[in-house]
Amino acid sequence: MSSPTPKFSYAPLYDHEFFELLYADQVDPWSVLTSSYERDKYEATLRCLGQSRYRHALELGCSIGGLTRLLAERCDAVTAIDTSAIALQRARELCHCTNVRFMQAHLPDGDWNGSYDLVVLSEILYYFSVPALVRLADQLSRVVSKRTEFVVVHWTGETDYPLTGDRATELFQCLMRAELRHRERHSQYRLEVWTGVQKE
Template identity: 35%
Template structure:
């Protein structure tokens, strides 16, 4: 993460939900759109870096056999672990992007509200590591606030432009509103899931 860890520590020092993920209709609706945009009912292995307090993570856990979440802030990791308590398929780790990128292969990587905290060089490393970590038919979903954020090296538009420019994947879905962009890319040209059974 290009921003200093203290930036996030300060946010969590006075508020367990600094972006109001739990209470704002905007955030709830965006999560529901994100989940509805996933072309498969179920995924085998999902990676969600920058999971914050785990609100999106809880929904992702319902759609996969194994979920790995990360965040660089210890308070966020603790909150996400509480949110996912009892879900045996979900794990939360303390790690910093891009250096803390996990080993292994994923059939879904969710980059939600994370790119603008990274400078373009670090964001490019994340993109490259994501591509290298996808399974042969894996997908990458990205969702970002489009407006500038004070102190952040990029905004959501720049983040998604870099994704479009550097992902050697097939664009499958793009949804854009005044405030956020949501897009899905796949390693294969077709992502129709003929096996409707959940894992």
């Protein structure tokens, strides 16, 4: 397995402008279409799904749609969110599935109307401060149920992000008051499946 694309630890703030400029400069900043790390991680993500088919998935931080197009094969509908308009345009070009709705929002803000039985959080939680994670948990609590399945995947190497992959994952599980159903620890990332989230 090759190493993931180097993390951008020099960024003082991972705001909307940072990601928009990043995608303006690079077509595929994390090499999601070519990296063996990403390919293997996607395969592991799909293998861990507890159901063969989902009614409606929510993917937060979809980037250029590398995972989105694979989720679309397992879901009746997918709502995919990203902050970057450039990334979303590339995602639309890559993913021609009629069951995918792309929306622009800078997390944790955004209005994701719907009721979801699958939520995918892949490589995004460590960009948030703790207060932002609290707001994200509050947002998600409005659109999920105890039966909703969460798939949470994060790189575990060192970064200068606000949180590490381990800390972000563990904190967010507590915030969502979710039950751990499955855990995998790979050499470069961790993958978990949660259910039973508690709504406020």
